Amino acid sequence: MFESLWQHREVSTAVLRPVNVIGPDLGNLMSRLLRLRRCPKLLGYDPLMQFIHQQDLARAVVLAVRRPEKNGVFNVGGEGTVAWSRAIRISGSRMWLVPRIFAEPATAIADTFRHVFPRHLLPYFPYPTIVDDKLFRAEFGFEPQLTTVETLQSVKQRGSK
Secondary structure (H helix, E strand, O other): OHHHHHHOOOOOOEEEEEOEEEOOOOOOHHHHHHHOOEEEEEOOOOOEEEEEEHHHHHHHHHHHHOOOOOOEEEEEOOOOEEEHHHHHHHHOOEEEEEOHHHHHHHHHHHHHHHOOOOHHHHHHOOOOOOOOOHHHHHHHOOOOOOOHHHHHHHOOOOOOO
16 A cells, blocks of 8 residues: 555555544553553563543644645654653553563463453563654644543543543
C-alpha cells in the first residue's frame, strides 16, 4: 500500500502515527492494562510513556482530512511524557511489580488464560519509543485538549463521554 502512495505523488497523503491511544471507550491493550486492578510494571524499569486521548486523536484525524494539501508522515502525541509508574497511579490502578526474569513466563501464562498482555510487546516496556510531534502541531495547528492526567484518569470511566 505505502509503495503505491509514494509512486503516485499526485495523490495527497498524510500518514498519522499516534502515540499510545487510550480512553474510556477503547478496548486496546494499553487501555485494558490501565483498567486492571493491578497493572504490571517490570521491576527495575520505569520508562517514560506518551499517551493521547481517543477524542484528541479523532480531532487530529479531522484536522488532517481538512488539510488535503499536507503530505507526509506525522507523529501525533498528547501533552507530554509520564513515567509508567505514575501513569499506573493516575489511572487508579495499583502496581504489580514483575521481575524481568519472570516477565516472559508470566505473560505467556496470562496471555493463555486472559489475553492480558501479548509477549511480543514485552521489549517495548523497558525500552519505549518517545516521539516528537512538533511537525504535526506546527503544520496542522494541533493542541491536545486533554492533559495527560485527564487522559489517564478517563480510562476507568468506561462508557462515559
